[in-house]
Amino acid sequence: xxxxxxxxxxxxxxxxxxxxxxxxxxxxxxxxxxxxxxxxxxxxxxxxxxxxxxxxxxxxxxxxxxxxxxxxxxxxxxxxxxxxxxxxxxxxxxxxxxxxxxxxxxxxxxxxxxxxxxxxxxxxxxxxxxxxxxxxxxxxxxxxxxxxxxxxxxxxxx
Numbered sequence: 577x578x579x580x581x582x583x584x585x586x587x588x589x590x591x592x593x594x595x596x597x598x599x600x601x602x603x604x605x606x607x608x609x610x611x612x613x614x615x616x617x618x619x620x621x622x623x624x625x626x627x628x629x630x631x632x633x634x635x636x637x638x639x640x641x642x643x644x645x646x647x648x649x650x651x652x653x654x655x656x657x658x659x660x661x662x663x664x665x666x667x668x669x670x671x672x673x674x675x676x677x678x679x680x681x682x683x684x685x686x687x688x689x690x691x692x693x694x695x696x697x698x699x700x701x702x703x704x705x706x707x708x709x710x711x712x713x714x715x716x717x718x719x720x721x722x723x724x725x726x727x728x729x730x731x732x733x734x
Contacts, residue, residue: 583699586625587688592618594685597678601671608671622684623649629691632699655680 593615600611627645634641655677663673691699 581700582625582629583688583691583696586622586629587692589618589620589622589625590681590685590688593622593681594678597674597681601674601678612674626687629699 596611596614596618600608600615603611627642630645631638631641659670659673659676662676663670666672
C-alpha cells in the first residue's frame, strides 16, 4: 500500500479472485485445486481493504459504519450451504457448483470498479496528503521536520 494505491490493490486482488474462480470451474484435477488455493490467496486482503476504504471519510460516524459493515458480512454464512445444496443437485459435482461463489465474487467486483471510476479523486487526494517520514518545510519556524502520521491524519480531518 505504500507504493500502490489501495483502490488499485483491491481491483487487482478481486480480479485475481474472479479469474481463478473461473479457472477452478473449467480446469480439471490438480490445476483446479491450485486455482481454488489461489482464490483463497487473493481473497486474503480483500476484506481489510473493503473495511478501510468504506470507512474512509466517515469521521465521527466511523464506529457506526464499522459495526454496520461487519454485520453486513454474511457471505461466509450464506454461500457454503447454498454451494452444498447446488452441488448435491448437480450429482455431487462441487466443481460445477463453484459458480455460486463466483456470482458473489462478480458482485463484489463492482465495488472496486466503483472506487476506480467514481471515487478515485477523493481517495487519491486523501492518500497523497498522508506522507509518512517525508520532510516538509515549516513556514512559521523556517525549519524542516518530519510529519508524523497522527498530525497528518488530524489535518485531513479538518
